[in-house]
Amino acid sequence: MFRTISTVLLTMEYNFKEIESRWQSQWKQDKTYKVEIDPKKPKFYVLDMFPYPSGAGLHVGHPLGYIASDIYARYKRQKGFNVLHPMGYDAYGLPAEQYAIQTGQHPAVTTEQNIKRYREQLDKIGFSFDWDREIRTCDADYYRWTQWAFVRMFDSYYCNQSQQARPIAELIDCFAKQGNEGLDVAHSVDISFTAQEWNAWNERRQQEVLMNYRMAYLAEIAVNWCEDLGTVLANDEVQDGVSIRGGYPVIQKKMQQWSLRVSAYSQRLLDGLDTIDWSQSIKETQKNWIGRSEGATVTFDIFDPNPSHKDSGANDHSVTVFTTRPDTIYGVTFMVLAPESEYVNIVATSEQKKEVDNYIERTLKRTERERIADKRVTGVFSGSYAINPISKQHIPIYISDYVLAGYGTGAIMAVPAHDSRDYAFAKHFDLPIIPLVEGADVSNESFDVKEGIMINSPVKTTDEGQLILNGLSVKDAIKRANEYIEQTGLGKVKVNYRLRDAIFSRQRYWGEPFPIYYKDGMPYAVEDADLPIRLPDVDKFLPTDAGEPPLGRAKNWTYKGYPLELSTMPGFAGSSAYYLRYEDPNNKDALVSEHANGYWRNVDLYLGGSEHATGHLIYCRFWTKFLFDYGYIKDDEPFAKLLNQGMIQGRSNFVYRIKNTNKFVSYNLKEQYDITEIHVDVNIVDNDVLDLEKFRNWRPEFARAEFVLEEDGKYRCGWAVEKMSKSMYNVVNPDDIVEQYGADTLRLYEMFLGPIEQSKPWDTKGIDGVHRFLKKLWALVYGNDGRLLINDQTPTAEELKTLHKTIKKVAFDIENFSFNTSVSAFMICVNELSAAKCSKRAVLEPLSIILAPFAPHIAEEIYHLCGNTTTVCQAIFPECNEEYLVENSVKYPVSFNGKVRFTIELPADMLPKDVEATALAHTDTAKWLDGKTIKKVIVVPKKIVNIVM
């Protein structure tokens, strides 16, 4: 038996502490939440974004999503599903390392401590995680598979033809046979070579060329360098020119870095969005991040003023641009190159060289933030002219930082009339502006909209096949121009993506080491059999004196006598495929076995914050598609449904100190004084009333504080909704709530706060409502005298109706993730049962089952008090019996011109015409008609009567 007679007799009041600790240890002992593959049952995979175990521990905002997913997981179990619901830790990360640098404590030690603390906090809330499947990204048994996946990427290229990753060996074969002629594969830079050339190259040269194609590649690229963190960052880790973590300035710097060719998957990442059930806003964000745009490349020859050997006037060089508006080719009045563009060296003339160099030096010195903040137009003339390939006009080539090196070709054809950035530049440098759309007034601003009728292209056909656009709509003109460009070989129709490859190196210690060693200066992958490459010990977590990353300090950091890579992997490495490892956490031979993945497949429901839209949620999708291409897993999307829980904000309290005194004035009197607003710890404020004694003890400087109180003798605090943070003194710890009210109350209250996807402030004062609800429920189980009230009487029709409408509502709400309204439904149910003094087993037992997902401890207790000896977690969720819900009569609101005036109660099955007759015959009807004639009477059966006059 799970309970003893003595506890039952002693339990009169709702003793949540005793109930919760008893069931938590019972569940642990019984391994109630352990899950194994069971082919007889349908599977369901519910996953939370695993936490980074920070030193601050959890606050009440963190468990919000965990509670919601736990409710869903428990519900699905009761509905007969075999539910995988695991938890683990994203244990690598910068804060632990920063802390290590300051204190000398090894990040592994602090991380372990933090995990222990997280676990204690999580355990108190009663989650149904299968902890036997726990993973930590910093465990060698785990990151072995992160390294393994990296090696697979290193050994792969992306075939654009078949749209999938393939083994690099295939590409090598191909190079040996036919060179790279006509190959459509993802690559970094355009090169071309024959089989002969390939075969003649030495190994080093061949390896260099292969780097151009690998899915995981090493390249000299402009990266986001953060000096203060001493590392590079990925695009999603930088915002407004500063690092998201810490807010340190980030500059562009050319460095040799590992990157993942995420961009190869752009189109599939875009298309996949249509197959998954994610919120519209996240899909939209990803769409924008991927940034597909259709256009064309156009090649402009460079004008040679001294054509010694050619007639065309062109020298040997040309510049290729990407444009989405090829229709505006006749409005191109200049060309602009990014300062980092390789074309710069070609076009800068000797006369302009000094000025160009000055400009480039100036721009590169500025951080991205400065460049963004400064809206002034800057740029420099290169000295060269390009030849418009269609109009044959000569146009000046400028260099300006408003053109980005990383997008398109790093060069643009400028059409000031129809692009606001080009317009600003043209105005500044006094360049011509030629409108190309009928009626476009470009005297003050450009006309950027892609609509209208084209003008200003040559009217007469001078050459065969001359491009004439006049009279066409913009849309048709784009089409025509594209055709023309393709036919004449001036360029190619091309789709461009904004999505960039992910920079994968970090010059830090606390991350996964790369399974890469260097031979003859070229990187090679470690053999699978030698994985994992374990993170070595170092004497300090700082760069070496030579400026190498911390791993440069490690002793014997070699593989087969060759030096190992010194960078480590970024935070997103370990979190990109972790959901797969939960399916088979102890597998020594594979990331996940075919058997396990064949059963568990991808995640059915994923919960987490929407702030990961452009980072984690893209990388996971990329990583999954890669593994899918090789057949390691069966789904090419990781998360079938995604639910973004809103943030829980803090509700701060303020006191008002009268300036230059130690006197504090209450909120409603503060207008009479010159005051300073000061944050006060919300934990010493109850319902906005300050506990004066606790305030005096809070901080030494307030020990002798004096107060100006309100008439009722209370000190009222002001309040505001802010981010929950230590500095605002508004952090609420779930441990304190559990201590005071119990886990079931915390769970219910977090759900009761509002819709799960919405951000809302935490205000502890409302928690009494849900706690009272549990006490009321408990009062149905035990009387004041401690007598067990549960009995075997037959429920009344009303009681059954109460029960079944609650079953229906709760099931519907859970399936629609409307957890706040199901808590209301429970309250209504218990209010009705209390009014009826119903303690009947036939009602309380099913009620305990449907309540179990929300408040598992009290539900388990009641379920057992009803005589059950197995766990409520495995009980079958009851079906709603519609028969009990049938209403005999309906209250019809009777409205006149839409305004409800009175109600009449009528039999539910009364025919509409009879309802109408009854309403018209009602004594009050004449009064409201007020002599007017009836035009129409609307009767909506079981809803409403509307009399139109």
Place this chain on the structure above:
RNA sequence: GCCCAGGUGGUGGAAUGGUAGACACGAAGGACUUAAAAUCCUUUGGCCUCACGGCUGUGCGGGUUCAAGUCCCGCCCCGGGUACCA
């Protein structure tokens, strides 16, 4: 600037186009108690009225409809994402 969500009492929020404000919190009053806690009862959008009752009301202005918080158009405000992406 662009994209996406949202705007309902003192507060959190509820409402398949069909009685707006469910369910809670808070507040006010009352019962029980020596007292407090706990519990229970009543009232609680605003305005008018002793009351019966009426008027009004879901950011603002229009529209569709027998009927609009809900659908459509325009605007305002708040939150989030993104930004020289050619």
